Amino acid sequence: xxxxxxxxxxxxxxxxxxxxxxxxxxxxxxxxxxxxxxxxxxxxxxxxxxxxxxxxxxxxxxxxxxx
Numbered sequence: 001x002x003x004x005x006x007x008x009x010x011x012x013x014x015x016x017x018x019x020x021x022x023x024x025x026x027x028x029x030x031x032x033x034x035x036x037x038x039x040x041x042x043x044x045x046x047x048x049x050x051x052x053x054x055x056x057x058x059x060x061x062x063x064x065x066x067x
Contacts, residue, residue, distance in 0.1 A: 016048040036065040 023041040030036055039062040046055045 017045055018048065019043065019045045034065070034067050036063075038063055 021041065021043045023039065025037060025039040027035055027037045041060050041062075043058045044056070045058075047053070
């Protein structure tokens with residue numbers, strides 16, 4: 001499981017936002033040489049300027065395995 005948070009600022013524009021991401025990965029070993037992995041990630045983004053009134057949430061998932 002991982003958590004990341006960073007702030008970004010553009011010099012050309014007066015543009016500041018916060019972005020946080022959370023991801024988790026779970027793996028199962030089905031047989032000695034076969035695995036199944038599920039990964040889920042969520043990215044949350046919000047503007048610091050309340051007049052911009054913009055927030056975004058992205059959720060993605062990935063299913064992989066070796067058979």
